[in-house]
Amino acid sequence: MARPTIPPAEKTKITKEAEEIKGKIEAQQNIIDTETKALVGHETNIATLASTIKTFKKYVVDINAVIKNLEKKVKETSEALKAPKKKDDAAPPVKGKDTEDKDAAKKDEDGDD
Numbered sequence: 001m002a003r004p005t006i007p008p009a010e011k012t013k014i015t016k017e018a019e020e021i022k023g024k025i026e027a028q029q030n031i032i033d034t035e036t037k038a039l040v041g042h043e044t045n046i047a048t049l050a051s052t053i054k055t056f057k058k059y060v061v062d063i064n065a066v067i068k069n070l071e072k073k074v075k076e077t078s079e080a081l082k083a084p085k086k087k088d089d090a091a092p093p094v095k096g097k098d099t100e101d102k103d104a105a106k107k108d109e110d111g112d113d
Helices: 008-082
Strands: none
């Protein structure tokens, strides 16, 4: 079997087309490589954002618990302040010479009988 011969003009044309195709493939591969690097960067950013969002959600839950606790304390304090004051309550005696002595009423200002 004899191989068919390719005329030199056809060979030049095919070689030129092959080089153009190789150049286009290389350019496309470069674009793919660049976009892959960009995609990896975006994926990293998304992972970081997801982690940050998760952390902030936990903070929101914690802050809501603190707010509820503070609201409860405010309500308790408000109720305590609104409670009716007892008129029968006398102030506790203050410790001192006059209140400790049973005969304090009998003594005059000088402290003698």
